[in-house]
Amino acid sequence: GAGAKKPHFVLLSSPGIGHLIPVLELGKRLVTHHNAAVTVFVVASRSSQAETELTTEAAAAAGGAPGSGNFFNVVRLPPPDLSNVLDPAAAMVTRLCVVMRELIPAIRAAVQSLAVRPTGLVVDLFGTECFVVAEELGIAKYVLGTSNAWFTALTIQLPVLDGEVEGEYVDQKEPLEIPGCRSVRPDEVVDPMLDRKDQVYIEYRRMGVEFRKADGILINTWEDLEPTTLAALRNDDFFGRKVIQGDILAIGPLVRCPTRPSNPTSQDLFSWLDKQPNESVVYVCFGSGGNLSPEQQIELAHGLERSQQRFLWVVRRPTGVKDSAFFSSGKSEEDTKGIHHDLDSRYGLPVGFVERTRHVGLVVPEWSPQSEVLSHVAVGAFVCHGGWNSTLESVRSGVAMMMWPLYSEQRMNATLVAEELQLASRTETMPWRGVVGRDEVEGMIREVMVGEKGKGVRERVKAAQRSGEKALKEGGSSYKALEMVVKKSC
């Protein structure tokens, strides 16, 4: 049973599937590998169907058999009323920060009413203002960086850059320096750095300051993937104080394990995948929030068709707003049930596209069980928007990527994955600047699927897959890092 000395972590996830997934995975690992008790606070959002499925699945996986003594509890917090505190046109990150700020009283009340007193609080990167709740209780506070170490380093460096750089970051002639790390090209800075007068910039800069106040920064990466950047983060001068063991913890890759879904739409999808040869299918999906312009949607469709490769494409109605699906995605099969006809016009595809490509392609409206799809033997490559969860899922399954960054920190992720780690290729045209034409799409896909470059990329992805597995195993670097967090809390 839950002994008196069992540490109890409260995990707080900000809205968005891309935050919820790593938080739940962290919770599962704390319970199943390190015998901790976990309470996860989830901020409910509109996409509650996918959220419910994810939390239910995590609870089942972590709960263990009755009598196992496992304690994994999920508490849903109703979203706060933002009508008087948020400009409806505010940037996504502003919205996330304001949601978490407005929820502090509710979180405080919920934490105080827990039957078992928590010993540590873990927030994701948008929840650092909730550290105050941990401070009031006198318990340890951690931040979970849901992206890579390079992004974390930029976040921590931002208050310094803010004092040094004049004018907009995107207009700089020279790359932005992060001591000890790969520098950041001005045009690949994260969205919150695009306009220094916007509230979102102020929020992001504040996050950079607050990261340093944590008792530990947990990062969804591992020692062998980003050794140089992790070493740079652990430098006293860079961090702005003496860095001790346990301050910067690489605990990844935290990825959702595939469980083959049983609902009817997914069955169709998997029976299609089952019929395709090994590593022959290009999977195309732009994360939970990604969206293309109408023109780009057409070019991508033609490029896929011309490549003559098999494909599985998760389509969204093109809006041209790059992150337009962020707060509403996670549509369940329920929502898309019955959408099997007229996909071309409904999703802005070229006239006759679905019919013409029927023998090689499958167009899936809105949402796919991605972790399961990527782990299927038929999938050979992934046109990936560079969201960090998607990237890690691809690595975990040993699938080569083609980076197609759209928003948030995805431009940096694409550079890290394609240029530094060489686990992917990417287009010459940067998708956030212009339309990637059909010839370029065709060329990129053929290069990875049948070209020489693809072979090297695939080999390196498989090596990264193995190194990630090793990090997570008992005694591996990520395993030991999390163990340290738990031991400190005992």
Ligand code: UDP
């Ligand atoms: N996802 C999914 N089906 C989809 C699209 C996304 O299951 O059709 C999942 C995906 O597997 C990943 C998460 O949603 O775990 C998206 O997180 P990521 O960090 O890749 O990108 P974001 O959506 O936050 O931009």
